[in-house]
Amino acid sequence: MAVVFERTKMLTDKQFHYCPGCNHGIIHRLVAESIDELIQEGKLEAGNVMGVAPVGCSVFAYDYFNCDMYEAAHGRAPAVATGAKRARPGTLVFTYQGDGDLASIGTAEIVHAAHRGEKIVTIFVNNAIYGMTGGQMAPTTLVGQKTTTSPHGRDEAWCGAPIKMSEMLSEVPGSYYIERCAVNTNANILKTKKAIKKAFQYQLEGKGFCMIEVLSTCPTNWGLSPVEAMKWLEENMIPYYPLGVKKDKGAE
Amino acid sequence: MALTLMKGSEAIAEAAIRAGARFFFGYPITPQTEIPEYMSERMPEVGGCFLQAESEVAAINMVYGAAGTGARVITSSSSPGVSLKQEGISYCAGAQLPCVILNVMRGGPGLGNIQASQGDYFQGVKGGGNGDYHLLTYAPSSVQEAIDIMMFAFDKAEKYRMPVLFLADGIIAQMMEPVEMPEMVDYKVDPEKKPWACTGWKPGDDPAKRGVINSIFIDTESLSEHNEVLQEQYRLAKANEQMWECYKTEDAEFIITAFGTVARIGKTVVDQMRAEGHKVGLFRPITVWPYPYDALKAACCAPQVKGILDVEVNEGQMLEDVKLAVEGQKPIEFFGHFGSQFPTTGEIRNKILEMKEAM
Numbered sequence: 001m002a003v004v005f006e007r008t009k010m011l012t013d014k015q016f017h018y019c020p021g022c023n024h025g026i027i028h029r030l031v032a033e034s035i036d037e038l039i040q041e042g043k044l045e046a047g048n049v050m051g052v053a054p055v056g057c058s059v060f061a062y063d064y065f066n067c068d069m070y071e072a073a074h075g076r077a078p079a080v081a082t083g084a085k086r087a088r089p090g091t092l093v094f095t096y097q098g099d100g101d102l103a104s105i106g107t108a109e110i111v112h113a114a115h116r117g118e119k120i121v122t123i124f125v126n127n128a129i130y131g132m133t134g135g136q137m138a139p140t141t142l143v144g145q146k147t148t149t150s151p152h153g154r155d156e157a158w159c160g161a162p163i164k165m166s167e168m169l170s171e172v173p174g175s176y177y178i179e180r181c182a183v184n185t186n187a188n189i190l191k192t193k194k195a196i197k198k199a200f201q202y203q204l205e206g207k208g209f210c211m212i213e214v215l216s217t218c219p220t221n222w223g224l225s226p227v228e229a230m231k232w233l234e235e236n237m238i239p240y241y242p243l244g245v246k247k248d249k250g251a252e
Numbered sequence: 253m254a255l256t257l258m259k260g261s262e263a264i265a266e267a268a269i270r271a272g273a274r275f276f277f278g279y280p281i282t283p284q285t286e287i288p289e290y291m292s293e294r295m296p297e298v299g300g301c302f303l304q305a306e307s308e309v310a311a312i313n314m315v316y317g318a319a320g321t322g323a324r325v326i327t328s329s330s331s332p333g334v335s336l337k338q339e340g341i342s343y344c345a346g347a348q349l350p351c352v353i354l355n356v357m358r359g360g361p362g363l364g365n366i367q368a369s370q371g372d373y374f375q376g377v378k379g380g381g382n383g384d385y386h387l388l389t390y391a392p393s394s395v396q397e398a399i400d401i402m403m404f405a406f407d408k409a410e411k412y413r414m415p416v417l418f419l420a421d422g423i424i425a426q427m428m429e430p431v432e433m434p435e436m437v438d439y440k441v442d443p444e445k446k447p448w449a450c451t452g453w454k455p456g457d458d459p460a461k462r463g464v465i466n467s468i469f470i471d472t473e474s475l476s477e478h479n480e481v482l483q484e485q486y487r488l489a490k491a492n493e494q495m496w497e498c499y500k501t502e503d504a505e506f507i508i509t510a511f512g513t514v515a516r517i518g519k520t521v522v523d524q525m526r527a528e529g530h531k532v533g534l535f536r537p538i539t540v541w542p543y544p545y546d547a548l549k550a551a552c553c554a555p556q557v558k559g560i561l562d563v564e565v566n567e568g569q570m571l572e573d574v575k576l577a578v579e580g581q582k583p584i585e586f587f588g589h590f591g592s593q594f595p596t597t598g599e600i601r602n603k604i605l606e607m608k609e610a611m
Contacts, residue, residue: 009455010455046454046455047452047453047454047457048452050321050450050463052317059468060468060470062464062466063464066455066462067453067454067455067462068450068451068452068453068462068463068464069450069462069463069464069465069466070316070317070320070450070464070465070466071347071464071465071466071467071468072313072316072343073313073316073339073340073343076309076310076313076316076340079305079309079310079311079313079314079316079317080313080314080316080317080320081317082303082310082314082317083275083277083313083314083315083316083317083318083319083320083325084317084318084320084321084450085317086275086301086303086314086317086318087275087301087317087318087320087321087323087325088321088450091452108306108307108309108310109306109309109310109313111306112305112306112310115306
């Protein structure tokens with residue numbers, strides 16, 4: 001019998017620990033499938049892949065991606081990836097980071113990795129909240145959004161408006177390709193995969209820093225069902241965080 | 253081999269390259285900026301990588317990334333910068349990553365000053381970061397000794413899979429001394445010798461050999477097991493790696509204990525006072541972790557010893573280890589300065605004479 005579909009080899013058999021309705025599972029698979037396809041297409045040698053997991057909900061990503069992996073300190077994944085990439089320049093190196101990790105404690109590392117034009121790809125999963133620690137306000141939390149540390153809703157006058165990392169990093173000269181995606185519909189899932197694969201291809205071509213931001217739901221900490229959470233993302237997150245290519249030097 | 257006159261910081265940097273280091277990540281800070289400056293010129297000449305990081309925090313995490321591939325990696329900084337590195341140092345220790353970290357100590361706390369100091373002894377040997385870990389920590393007292401230690405530092409780091417720390421006061425980095433520079437070591441990453449490293453694992457290979465550079469062990473049993481692995485390495489290091497120097501202690505009635513540059517001042521005091529007829533000796537730990545407790549006790553608790561004078565450029569940090577070794581068997585006094593003021597031979601001599609008179 002002909003095989004028409006199989007689980008990607010770039011994910012291990014380990015069962016994900018993610019909550020029901022969380023988007024990490026989809027995004028993991030898109031990353032893994034993209035790498036697998038590049039190997040199948042002969043563009044990347046199997047074994048020449050290194051990933052860096054963050055601190056946060058995807059802290060155990062080193063157990064899921066089926067390649068050499070690092071687990072970095074909170075926010076430091078781009079610096080770890082820099083060291084790894086400089087030591088083995090021929091490999092595909094990616095970081096996988098959430099918004100607390102990348103947009104708060106790790107702002108220096110992500111900005112300077114982009115600034116140096118570090119030849120790495122960052123997968124930035126933005127769900128507008130700290131998931132692992134139980135739903136605290138993130139720099140990306142929307143104005144008015146209730147969290148355990150903004151119980152009356154985020155007050156812009158007190159703690160600022162949510163930070164737009166993709167727009168910010170697209171202004172950094174060293175960044176090469178930045179796109180914001182979402183995995184709320186089948187069409188958007190396909191677009192996200194296309195973006196991730198393009199970023200990887202740019203890296204294999206020796207281009208500069210690439211980041212794919214993926215808007216994601218957190219039903220558990222938003223206090224919504226998975227379906228309601230998806231609707232909340234469409235009605236609240238996408239209008240503030242518009243999807244699309246923010247920068248693509250390859251298309252200029 | 254001919255002796256060359258070299259500045260300490262440059263000699264240490266060159267020794268690291270000759271010992272096989274091909275990656276340097278660092279950030280400028282006085283009094284060790286000559287190290288990154290030297291590396292920026294020299295690393296490309298040997299096919300290595302020099303990268304100026306955006307911070308010491310980033311630099312140590314770049315070390316984590318590069319050392320995870322099995323390469324020989326080094327970073328350097330000075331006290332406030334080394335404080336910033338503590339997070340990453342704890343992660344390197346937890347992930348069992350061999351690497352070398354240089355602390356060219358300056359005065360503290362906080363920004364302190366930019367002159368030489370020994371104020372980071374506690375931070376270096378009692379654990380500056382979180383968790384139960386140690387660093388194999390060397391306190392060289394001359395440029396040549398720093399070079400000689402560097403030549404085996406990576407071997408030790410790899411043997412025990414732990415970071416090595418050089419606790420050098422600013423004088424070591426800033427002074428020039430005639431040195432003999434060893435030959436270049438030919439180091440290449442051998443995946444067989446470093447099965448834990450990220451060297452190109454692919455699906456289908458032995459799952460146990462997949463590189464996972466990690467310090468998180470989320471359940472209590474596995475974290476306990478992991479710590480036991482670390483502790484076993486520390487036990488082995490304690491058993492095998494202690495280094496010290498006894499200088500004229502055999503018949504000494506008074507023994508100076510000191511580390512780093514201060515020990516050299518102490519040696520001059522020993523010679524001067526012996527010429528005056530006083531039986532003075534010096535005990536100098538070269539590894540400050542593991543600390544040579546037994547060797548210090550053997551020297552300092554010999555029957556003829558009447559007193560011990562610990563001398564440091566801090567408030568008496570190593571003094572605690574001297575006391576632990578001596579176990580109350582002999583009187584111990586302390587002499588030191590803060591703020592990078594180094595004790596003079598006259599000050600140390602007067603202190604010993606005071607101790608002698610008081611007995």
